[in-house]
Amino acid sequence: MQAKAREVYVPPVLQDLRAGTAELHIALEKRLPFFSDLLDTNAFGRLMQAYYGFYAPLERALLDSAAIPADFDLTPRLKAPVLRADLQAMHLPGEAIDSLPLCRSLPVINSSADCLGVLYVLEGATLGGQILRREIAARLSLDADNGAAFLDIYGAATGRRWRDFIEYLGSQALDAHDREAVVAAAQTTFSCFERWLESREVLA
Numbered sequence: 001m002q003a004k005a006r007e008v009y010v011p012p013v014l015q016d017l018r019a020g021t022a023e024l025h026i027a028l029e030k031r032l033p034f035f036s037d038l039l040d041t042n043a044f045g046r047l048m049q050a051y052y053g054f055y056a057p058l059e060r061a062l063l064d065s066a067a068i069p070a071d072f073d074l075t076p077r078l079k080a081p082v083l084r085a086d087l088q089a090m091h092l093p094g095e096a097i098d099s100l101p102l103c104r105s106l107p108v109i110n111s112s113a114d115c116l117g118v119l120y121v122l123e124g125a126t127l128g129g130q131i132l133r134r135e136i137a138a139r140l141s142l143d144a145d146n147g148a149a150f151l152d153i154y155g156a157a158t159g160r161r162w163r164d165f166i167e168y169l170g171s172q173a174l175d176a177h178d179r180e181a182v183v184a185a186a187q188t189t190f191s192c193f194e195r196w197l198e199s200r201e202v203l204a
Contacts, residue, residue, distance in 0.1 A: 011170030013179045017120055020183035024190040025124075031194070031203040034132045041140050043202075045090050048083060048150065049100055050200035054193055055122075056080040057102045062118060065109040069116075072168065077161075079122065083150050090147040103196040107188040113178045116169060117185025121193070126153055127162045 033039050033047065059080050068074050087097050107118050133143075133151035142148040144155075154161045174182065197203050 011166075013116075013169055013172070013174050013182055014166060016179045016183050017117075017186055021121070021186050021190060024187055024194075028190060028194045029128075031197075033202065033204040034135055036204050038204075039139070041090075041142070044136065044140055044142065045087070045092070045147070046200075047197075047202045048086055048090070048147070049092070050197050050202045051150070052080060052083040052087060052097070053101050053200065054103045054196050055083055057104070058106050058118065058122075058189075061106055061109055062115060065115065067109050067112050067115045069112045069172070074119075077119075077123065079126070079150060079153060082153050086147045086150050089145070089149075101200070103192065105192055105195065107185050107192055109185070111181060112172075113174065113181035114185040116172065117182040117187075118189050119165070120169065120182070120186045121189040123162060123165045127158060129153065130158055 033043065039047075059074075059078050062068060062074060084097055088094065107114065109115055109118060129151040133148065136148050136151060137143050140148075144152050152158070172178075194203075
């Protein structure tokens with residue numbers, strides 16, 4: 001007799017997030033140009049400038065929101081400093097980086113639920129960066145040393161840090177209303193990001 005497969009517990013909030021963001025996630029993924037034949041080093045640089053223009057103000061909004069749960073350390077998960085270093089590695093001067101357009105249409109972050117929804121999108125993008133890292137390294141010869149550290153920001157710890165975040169998310173005492181707020185914030189983050197990239201004319 002075969003042993004029964006061990007069932008993996010999926011927290012309700014994660015079930016809600018997966019269901020509520022799948023369509024937005026797939027739609028954005030199809031438009032990202034990482035696998036486009038037209039993506040060269042210059043186009044990649046413009047794409048990363050647009051990413052910086054979204055991540056920098058969004059992470060600042062998170063830090064300024066006073067909504068980050070007291071037991072969650074956001075600092076080691078910030079991406080904007082690494083994006084800035086990547087742009088400098090691609091020979092963009094500091095003053096030019098400081099002059100880059102920044103997204104003003106950002107998710108509203110008024111609660112810890114809002115914060116968790118935003119972080120779900122940002123941390124999930126970091127996990128997905130592992131596939132992109134290999135593509136960009138093979139095609140453009142860019143890696144963590146010369147402009148693509150953002151795609152491998154957690155290095156060998158990527159999988160573990162994603163699991164840590166999901167475990168943290170699942171450990172939160174969230175009622176149905178809270179879960180709706182988490183999902184709504186994640187959906188808004190996807191939508192704001194896609195509209196921003198579209199406005200910067202970097203999508204496929």
